[in-house]
Amino acid sequence: MLYSYAGHILVIDLTTGNIEKQELNEDYARQYVGGRGLGARYLYDLLKPGIDALSPDNILIMMTGPFTATGIYACQKYEWVTKSPLTNIYLCNNTGGSFGVRLKESGYDGIIIKGASNTPKYILIDGDNVDLQDASSVWGKKVSETQRAIYEMTKADTIVCTGSSADLPNPVKFAGVYDGHRCSGRGGLGAVFGSKNLKAIAVMKPNKKIEPKIYNPSGLKDELSELIKDIKKNEVTGEQLPKFGSIIWMDTTAQFGILPTRNYQDILTYEDIEGKIDTTGYGKKVVKSKELKAINCLDCPILSGHVVIPDHGEWAGKPTKGPEFETSWALGANLGIIDFGHIISANKECNEYGIDTISTGVAIGFAMECRQKGLINDDILEWGNSESVIKMIGKIANREGWLGDTLADGVRSASEKIGNGSNSFALHVKGLEVPAYDPRGVWGMALTYATSIRGACHLKSWTVAAENSKDYIPVSTEKKAKLVKDIQDLRSVMDSLIVCFFAGRAINKDWIVRLVNVVTDFDWTPEKLDEIGARIYDLERMISVREGITSKDDLLPHRIMEEPLNNGQWKGKKITKENMEIMLREYYKLRNWDENGIPKRSV
Numbered sequence: 001m002l003y004s005y006a007g008h009i010l011v012i013d014l015t016t017g018n019i020e021k022q023e024l025n026e027d028y029a030r031q032y033v034g035g036r037g038l039g040a041r042y043l044y045d046l047l048k049p050g051i052d053a054l055s056p057d058n059i060l061i062m063m064t065g066p067f068t069a070t071g072i073y074a075c076q077k078y079e080w081v082t083k084s085p086l087t088n089i090y091l092c093n094n095t096g097g098s099f100g101v102r103l104k105e106s107g108y109d110g111i112i113i114k115g116a117s118n119t120p121k122y123i124l125i126d127g128d129n130v131d132l133q134d135a136s137s138v139w140g141k142k143v144s145e146t147q148r149a150i151y152e153m154t155k156a157d158t159i160v161c162t163g164s165s166a167d168l169p170n171p172v173k174f175a176g177v178y179d180g181h182r183c184s185g186r187g188g189l190g191a192v193f194g195s196k197n198l199k200a201i202a203v204m205k206p207n208k209k210i211e212p213k214i215y216n217p218s219g220l221k222d223e224l225s226e227l228i229k230d231i232k233k234n235e236v237t238g239e240q241l242p243k244f245g246s247i248i249w250m251d252t253t254a255q256f257g258i259l260p261t262r263n264y265q266d267i268l269t270y271e272d273i274e275g276k277i278d279t280t281g282y283g284k285k286v287v288k289s290k291e292l293k294a295i296n297c298l299d300c301p302i303l304s305g306h307v308v309i310p311d312h313g314e315w316a317g318k319p320t321k322g323p324e325f326e327t328s329w330a331l332g333a334n335l336g337i338i339d340f341g342h343i344i345s346a347n348k349e350c351n352e353y354g355i356d357t358i359s360t361g362v363a364i365g366f367a368m369e370c371r372q373k374g375l376i377n378d379d380i381l382e383w384g385n386s387e388s389v390i391k392m393i394g395k396i397a398n399r400e401g402w403l404g405d406t407l408a409d410g411v412r413s414a415s416e417k418i419g420n421g422s423n424s425f426a427l428h429v430k431g432l433e434v435p436a437y438d439p440r441g442v443w444g445m446a447l448t449y450a451t452s453i454r455g456a457c458h459l460k461s462w463t464v465a466a467e468n469s470k471d472y473i474p475v476s477t478e479k480k481a482k483l484v485k486d487i488q489d490l491r492s493v494m495d496s497l498i499v500c501f502f503a504g505r506a507i508n509k510d511w512i513v514r515l516v517n518v519v520t521d522f523d524w525t526p527e528k529l530d531e532i533g534a535r536i537y538d539l540e541r542m543i544s545v546r547e548g549i550t551s552k553d554d555l556l557p558h559r560i561m562e563e564p565l566n567n568g569q570w571k572g573k574k575i576t577k578e579n580m581e582i583m584l585r586e587y588y589k590l591r592n593w594d595e596n597g598i599p600k601r602s603v
């Protein structure tokens with residue numbers, strides 16, 4: 001028997017309309033836990049290598065974890081896995097909101113979606129009654145309009161959906177999926193929805209909640225009363241995140257000398273952003289609102305999201321969720337726009353069309369540099385010009401004009417079309433656009449981007465704080481392979497249970513083991529956690545290896561590898577091929593992967 005699982009998954013074939021309730025594979029749950037790990041295990045079995053990610057052959061999986069619906073604070077997210085149309089490799093995304101909890105309370109640990117419908121559909125889940133409903137009336141609609149319309153039709157408690165960009169005949173390759181104000185943006189999950197003619201999934205609040213059976217209920221109660229104290233007394237989870245959300249990392253990234261601007265051509269110092277797009281600037285935009293709980297995740301005392309009000313554009317005056325740090329970098333600092341007013345409006349535009357803010361900002365930065373270098377003709381794109389950014393967001397989301405259509409496929413594809421050496425500043429790894437930390441001043445992030453399982457991603461191993469502690473030298477290869485591997489393995493487990501990345505400051509490895517051992521009978525130790533993390537990472541790598549990924553793909557863009565930083569405290573620093581090889585060799589050895597980056601263990 002499995003404690004803390006619902007014990008069933010939904011399997012929905014959109015081609016045939018067949019819907020089945022299947023038993024959860026207990027061995028898989030014990031080996032791969034839930035969320036990301038369990039989703040990857042099912043994907044490994046079901047996904048045929050080499051298929052087109054936007055064909056009916058792609059498989060879409062949503063999984064909760066053993067912490068879901070247990071009331072454990074900041075642990076109520078859920079995970080999506082699929083093959084990405086942007087990178088053509090494995091994709092995993094975790095999302096906040098309420099979908100995971102409501103699904104598990106309805107009796108399911110996850111959903112596997114196969115095939116494609118001939119006509120637009122949404123899935124309606126009401127306990128054991130699961131139906132495919134006609135979504136023609138909301139096809140092509142933006143996110144909030146879709147959520148409102150489906151709510152009117154169903155009165156569902158939770159609605160996850162795509163925006164208009166996913167419903168195009170050729171969906172934007174980085175279209176996302178939205179749970180209320182929470183977004184699963186990276187890698188084109190929404191495009192996979194669109195290719196399957198799937199607009200949304202709606203879950204009714206169950207009349208009778210199915211609560212997971214907890215292994216040690218009184219132990220859980222005791223642990224929760226201790227955990228809340230640790231969350232509150234931790235400076236990051238108890239003070240900084242509740243006040244400023246992830247914008248706290250705008251300040252530190254600038255202070256550490258690694259906040260890039262103008263498509264990584266230069267670095268912004270803290271003085272450049274002070275009082276404007278730092279925590280102080282953000283604090284001025286936050287408003288008190290009764291919407292606060294609704295924009296945050298269920299059962300989270302941290303409440304890292306805030307309500308802000310766009311001051312111009314179509315959404316002016318309407319309260320919305322404040323932008324995260326990565327968004328504020330991609331749509332603001334990266335484009336030379338040091339103004340939260342603009343960032344809030346640009347974020348809202350992206351979230352309504354349903355496109356990933358990081359990929360959108362990096363794609364626009366790439367196009368601005370192409371124009372700067374005379375490689376494209378465009379009369380609106382210009383560094384620091386917020387109007388041109390808002391217009392370009394609309395063009396990308398609608399695939400309007402040659403440039404909008406080109407950028408909607410991501411910077412890897414755009415640089416192949418534009419040519420003329422533009423690939424040297426097309427900032428992506430394996431097709432996924434880079435986030436906000438310039439690795440030239442923090443070399444562990446170079447290895448992180450190169451080896452992250454879904455392409456350039458900061459979430460799978462964020463080394464910035466560790467590398468700026470007394471134990472490390474940021475611009476050195478020393479000890480970086482072990483640091484990156486250890487964090488990646490821990491994150492694999494956190495994404496499988498599922499523990500919010502932000503809460504990880506308080507919910508550390510010891511806490512995770514304690515919590516696992518009260519909700520399940522898994523009897524974990526810290527060593528067991530490490531072993532499971534490495535097993536999940538190997539499995540995910542194997543899914544991408546089947547798609548052709550090897551060590552030749554664990555590379556960074558030319559700009560980061562070979563162009564020295566122009567300014568800032570790390571002026572003159574670059575990674576170089578030799579340094580990457582040193583870190584990668586050590587990393588493969590620690591992972592027990594061969595020199596081609598292939599795991600030696602069999603799945």
Ligand code: SF4
Pocket residue numbers: 074075076096097241296297300301302303304305500501502503
């Ligand atoms: S810290 Fe923020 S993102 Fe994490 S669970 Fe809480 S509200 Fe959600």
